[in-house]
Amino acid sequence: MxxxxxxxxxxxxxxxxxxxxxxxxxxxxxxxxxxxxxxxxxxxxxxxxxxxxxxxxxxxxxxxxxxxxxxxxxxxxxxxxxxxxxxxxxxxxxxxxxxxxxxxxxxxxxxxxxxxxxxxxxxxxxxxxxxxxxxxxxxxxxxxxxxxxxxxxxxxxxxxxxxxxxxxxxxxxxxxxxxxxxxxxxxxxxxxxxxxxxxxxxxxxxxxxxxxxxxxxxxxxxxxxxxANKDLRGKNLGVEWERAKVRGTPYNTGDGLALAQRVGARLIGDFAGCHSTCWDANAPADRGDRVLSNQFTKSGYPLGLMLNAAGARFVDEGADFRNYTYAKFGRAILAQPGGVAFQLWDAEVAGWLRKEEYADDVVERITADSIEALAEKLGGKGLEDKKAFVRTVAKYNEAVHAFRAEHPEKAWDPAVKDGLSTQSSTLKLELPKSNWALPIEKPPFLAVKVTCGITFTxxxxxxxxxxxxxxxxxxxxxxxxxxxxxxxxxxxxxxxxxxxxxxxxxxxxxxxxxxxxxxxxxxx
Structure with a gap:
């Protein structure tokens, strides 16, 4: 031209x-x-x-x-x-x-x-x-x-x-x-x-x-x-969002909004909201990786648990199918101490994790033959309360067994909301796991460290x-x-x-x- x-x-x-x-x-x-x-x-x-x-x-x-x-x-x-x-x-x-x-x-x-x-x-x-x-x-x-x-x-x-x-x-x-x-x-x-x-x-x-x-x-x-604009994230979403990791392009910095505003365009919608997901804690901070790209997503939490640095659970991992919760759980992780969490599974379900997200050459896999030994290893990765971590898993397992004893007819099925939960008439966790609740007891145990990855506003x-x-x-x-x-x-x-x-x-x-x-x- x-x-x-x-x-x-x-x-x-x-x-x-x-x-x-x-x-x-x-x-x-x-x-x-x-x-x-x-x-x-x-x-x-x-x-x-x-x-x-x-x-x-x-x-x-x-x-x-x-x-x-x-x-x-x-x-x-x-x-x-x-x-x-x-x-x-x-x-x-x-x-x-x-x-x-x-x-x-x-x-x-x-x-x-x-x-x-x-x-x-x-x-x-x-x-x-x-x-x-x-x-x-x-x-x-x-x-x-x-x-x-x-x-x-x-x-x-x-x-x-x-x-x-x-x-x-x-x-x-x-x-x-x-x-x-x-x-x-x-x-x-x-x-x-x-x-x-x-x-x-x-x-x-x-x-x-x-x-x-x-x-x-x-x-x-x-x-x-x-x-991808750290200052605008802090202004609109909150200062804690300045430490969120950018999942994609570093070039989405709000230019379109600024251009349109200057000609009198109307702004609308949830400026305090965004798509944020469980993201590899070791991923780059301010941009995605053009090779691994979406493989930094860590979406296997419905099959296991997520615990924060204080050793406590903070979301209902089984509240719904992954594709209805993953875009908000990044926000939940960001609100935790240090803005990080640990996803946890045992050998019973680890084989169901998607290889493109959890393979050895994609993510740092932390394994041990006991929950206590795993907690010790995680202590070097940011876990602040190892005893609380062990207690949380033990209490979860107790609640799972109580529910299964009361409902022997229910079977685990990851393709439906199977109703296998932690909430029986004899024992209820303050924060339930509403579906896919299996005990975490079979070694080796696997954990990965995750943080918040912001996708789009x-x-x-x-x-x-x-x-x-x-x-x-x-x-x-x-x-x-x-x-x-x-x-x-x-x-x-x-x-x-x-x-x-x-x-x-x-x-x-x-x-x-x-x-x-x-x-x-x-x-x-």
Whole structure:
């Protein structure tokens, strides 16, 4: 694209649509805009090319969608034949199920219309990603199913992943964008939105030190939240969040929020909330690892216990399926002494842990042949009260045995909420384990040290859910030419979220934003 220049002015470039952010949502928006009629589409990202993909790169590629069961998804996935599907148990996941999960995890605070847009658009977005972007979807046997009595049983409403996780997702996007002729500028930070007569007419960027003016009738902000900005975390989430580890890209520092605020956009949502999970305590502090990426997640706690440095439990590890609790348990860990905790299992269940998260070459595994010996080893890893640790495990085991003696008919089953708990008529723990409560008695015992990993922040921009247009704070009406997608969308998640719904939301609103950009271009 050639530039128009004149003395003492920034070089000026002309596009039909400019997308800020090279992640999943931005890629969806750019491809959608190109397909809908925008001939000249540009993605700008302040990251260098080796950091392409935003937080999407660091995910497991999970997409939550409505579906009618396994046969409905066979045309979308690459790892299941019709014959193999006969050995899969997968309940349909309805719009009512999806809506209920978002609303209950957000304590009813989520914007119903924003939720409806994500839910209603989920199945179409997944189909579009598979067909148009050639995203290699698979059924997530390793993360969302257990082999029970010879059958693969899916649980928790989430069934889709991507070959090679977020790496495979972003690779598919890059190939599709290149084929579609979408240009990408890296090392290019958006610094100001251009406004004329109340409408967005482009964006000013700094590209490798040079200031450039990009003219476009539509700008789509898809550059993430402020999770990688230590100061904004402290201001919005609380000072303790300054020590949280950044799970993904270090480039999501709140730029989109600042750009939109300066042109009068309305902020909405849970600015004190975020997606935070159990994260390897030895992971890098201020950025994800491009090789291990999502493998630093430590999501095996429903199979065991989590104890803090004082040797006490602090969450109900079996309150719900992992993908309904993992996004909030990072916050719980951060509130513990030192902001760390220890996950614990015995030999009875350690084999059920996912190898990509708990293998010897992924995490520091601390083992011993007795709980007392394990506590001694953990003393060198930050455990402050070894005796309390031993007492907590012993009391837990006592409660488990009391419950099982009272309910011999109940059997352990990790694929359902099996009701195996610590709460019998004779003994109740102050903090229960509500499901999957097995005694921790069989050596060797295994522990790993975890901390809080922050993924993305929940507060964002108010949008029209039908078009993904950003709303004005002054008028409540859409700002002409300004769209939003991905983590920047506010009002969707509060406090917690159902796993896989973030990537789905990014695709749904990315598609809407791209289509809206094309309509503006044709009307210009």
């Amino acid at each position: 050639s530039a128009d220049t004149s003395p003492q002015q920034e070089p000026e470039y002309h596009y039909d649509c400019v997308v800020v952010g090279s992640g999943h949502a931005g890629s969806c928006a750019a491809l959608s805009a190109r397909d809908a009629g925008c001939a000249r589409v540009l993605i700008v990202d302040k990251c260098p090319p080796e950091w392409v993909g935003g937080n999407g790169f660091f995910t497991a590629g999970a997409h939550r969608t409505t579906h009618d069961g396994v046969r409905d998804l066979l045309p979308v996935v690459q790892n299941v034949s019709a014959e193999a599907a006969k050995n899969i148990d997968m309940d349909p996941y309805t719009a009512e199920d999806f809506t209920r999960d978002i609303m209950r995890l957000g304590d009813g605070r989520s914007d119903p219309q924003v939720v409806k847009a994500v839910v209603d658009g989920s199945r179409g977005a997944v189909q579009w990603l598979a067909e148009r972007a050639k995203v290699p979807f698979i059924l997530s046997f390793n993360r969302q199913a257990y082999l029970v009595n010879g059958r693969h049983v899916f649980w928790g409403g989430l069934v889709l992943s991507v070959v090679d996780g977020g790496k495979g997702l972003i690779a598919a996007h890059r190939a599709a964008l290149q084929e579609a002729g979408v240009e990408t500028w890296f090392n290019t930070a958006a610094t100001e939105l251009l406004v004329e007569d109340g409408a967005i007419t482009g964006v000013i960027v700094k590209k490798e030190g040079a200031t450039l003016k990009l003219r476009a009738p539509a700008v789509i902000l898809a550059c993430g939240g402020f999770e 929940f507060g964002g921009l108010a949008i029209d859910p039908d078009t993904a247009r950003v709303l004005s704070d002054a008028t409540g009406k859409p700002i002409r030419g300004l769209f939003c997608a991905g983590e920047l969308v506010g009002g969707l998640f509060y406090g917690n979220y159902p796993g896989g719904s973030g990537l789905t939301g990014g695709a749904v609103f990315g598609r809407k934003a791209g289509e809206g950009a094309a309509k503006l271009m044709s009307a210009a």
